Amino acid sequence: MRAMHIPQFHGGGAGIGVAARFGHADLVAAASVTNQSGLQGWSWHVASGGWAAAVVEGGGGDFMSAADTDPTRASGSVGGNNFAEMNAMIGDYASFLIAQRLLGETPRQLVLDMYARMQGGGGIGLGNSLADVAVVQQSGANWALVTPTGNTAFGTYDNAWHNWMFVLDSAGVTLLLDGTTVATRALPLDRFPTWIFTKIGAANPTPEVAWYDCRWEA
Amino acid sequence: MPVFPQDNASPNAGLGVIDVPHFWAGGAGRSYWFANPHADLVTVAAATNPTGLDGWGWVITSVAVVETGTGDFMSSADNTPTYLQLTTAADSFRSPRIFGDYAGALAAKKFLDDTMPTKLVLEFYGAFPVNGTNEATTFIGFADGANSTATCAAAIRSNGANFVLEGGAVSDVGAALDANFHLFRIEVGSATTEWFIDDVSQGTIATQTDLWPLPVKALVNLNDIYVTWMNVRYEV
Numbered sequence A: 001m002r003a004m005h006i007p008q009f010h011g012g013g014a015g016i017g018v019a020a021r022f023g024h025a026d027l028v029a030a031a032s033v034t035n036q037s038g039l040q041g042w043s044w045h046v047a048s049g050g051w052a053a054a055v056v057e058g059g060g061g062d063f064m065s066a067a068d069t070d071p072t073r074a075s076g077s078v079g080g081n082n083f084a085e086m087n088a089m090i091g092d093y094a095s096f097l098i099a100q101r102l103l104g105e106t107p108r109q110l111v112l113d114m115y116a117r118m119q120g121g122g123g124i125g126l127g128n129s130l131a132d133v134a135v136v137q138q139s140g141a142n143w144a145l146v147t148p149t150g151n152t153a154f155g156t157y158d159n160a161w162h163n164w165m166f167v168l169d170s171a172g173v174t175l176l177l178d179g180t181t182v183a184t185r186a187l188p189l190d191r192f193p194t195w196i197f198t199k200i201g202a203a204n205p206t207p208e209v210a211w212y213d214c215r216w217e218a
Numbered sequence B: 001m002p003v004f005p006q007d008n009a010s011p012n013a014g015l016g017v018i019d020v021p022h023f024w025a026g027g028a029g030r031s032y033w034f035a036n037p038h039a040d041l042v043t044v045a046a047a048t049n050p051t052g053l054d055g056w057g058w059v060i061t062s063v064a065v066v067e068t069g070t071g072d073f074m075s076s077a078d079n080t081p082t083y084l085q086l087t088t089a090a091d092s093f094r095s096p097r098i099f100g101d102y103a104g105a106l107a108a109k110k111f112l113d114d115t116m117p118t119k120l121v122l123e124f125y126g127a128f129p130v131n132g133t134n135e136a137t138t139f140i141g142f143a144d145g146a147n148s149t150a151t152c153a154a155a156i157r158s159n160g161a162n163f164v165l166e167g168g169a170v171s172d173v174g175a176a177l178d179a180n181f182h183l184f185r186i187e188v189g190s191a192t193t194e195w196f197i198d199d200v201s202q203g204t205i206a207t208q209t210d211l212w213p214l215p216v217k218a219l220v221n222l223n224d225i226y227v228t229w230m231n232v233r234y235e236v
Helices: A093-103 B102-109
Strands: A017-021 A054-056 A073-075 A109-117 A123-126 A134-139 A142-147 A150-154 A162-169 A172-177 A180-185 A196-199 A208-217 B031-034 B059-061 B064-066 B083-086 B092-094 B119-127 B139-143 B152-158 B162-166 B171-176 B182-188 B192-197 B200-206 B216-219 B225-235
Touching: A093 A208, A093 B225, A109 A123, A123 A162, A134 A162, A134 A172, A134 A196, A142 A172, A142 A180, A150 A180, A196 A208, B083 B092, B083 B216, B102 B225, B119 B139, B139 B162, B139 B182, B152 B182, B152 B192, B162 B192, B162 B200, B171 B192, B171 B200, B216 B225
Parallel strands: none
Antiparallel strands: A017 A208, A054 A073, A073 A208, A109 A162, A109 A208, A123 A134, A123 A196, A134 A142, A142 A150, A162 A172, A172 A180, B031 B225, B059 B092, B064 B083, B083 B225, B092 B216, B119 B182, B119 B225, B139 B152, B139 B216, B152 B162, B162 B171, B182 B192, B192 B200
């Protein structure tokens, strides 16, 4: 495991990507003498973003089952602001160069891999706002992949847990839902570096994220 | 593009790569990284800001972090990274003083298939956005002070017209100045120190003696320096 898989070291660290597993409430509590792991003391925007009011412990799922799952997760706060993880650091030439050195070969694509669910219109993806880079969110009875140039609707909206995967390469943005390609859009320009983004919806709790892994791939 | 054995195919892949600046002071390794700047890193360490690097062996003086985000995906031509900003006289950062002596090289050897390294490399992605003054007091490199035989082994600065590699007693003039981001690299060997801009050699100086170990230090006076990431590594 590299340090960039530990959320406390996303600021200052170098890696082929960043990853986080939201496993305890201490992560989203304020940093203090008695809680040195609080992410807002480690370059995160937890407080200013108004996100992740709670970490909810799961425990009601079946063993390794995708059909019956209840993960421990960070949970969005109603009435809070949209959330961006931390400083812009993903997808630009500078981060590409770092990944090139750590991979030993030239990165070909950037992947945001998340296990998450949404209720009440919440959204997840990359960017500083809803239509900044690429976000998936509810669109009436459907889902939609949202980019600065418009939306592409697909599937049927639900509030179940899914493995969402955004793949960015020179050809554009491709969205996979549980391993199946569901939408593609043109690659936004003049938006990088960027960061992980979640949009707060109208209902509670929304969205919820168990983990994410954003990585360069050769 | 060179392939660095320490970071992929080596049997030691993953070992000895200190990939966060917090562990430079205490971590034994062969490759040391600083990347992804955030204001918390250059803010005084405290109970509410445990990530502040001055609590982890660094000296940080009035460094800001600027976040942009208007470049294109993976593009070197349309590129606005998040960076450390040193723009006011005496702004500086200084890493722990650990690089280039026998102890450091010997520790790196443990992570390089037990082969003694022959080079110490500083690579950084940065810019000299204000560069019109010929001064030794704005620089970045293996140095603990300005252009001096007692403190500077290999640091890049401006002479008002060109980039210069300064070695205290010696120097080498490189490409004409501009304000753009570049990939700078200094390779210190046992006898010769060579430097590169965007993988193009700029020349060499004699490797300086009786100075090591040194930190990575950046300091500005009238000129300015931006740094997005940096990597110090030993190579065989």
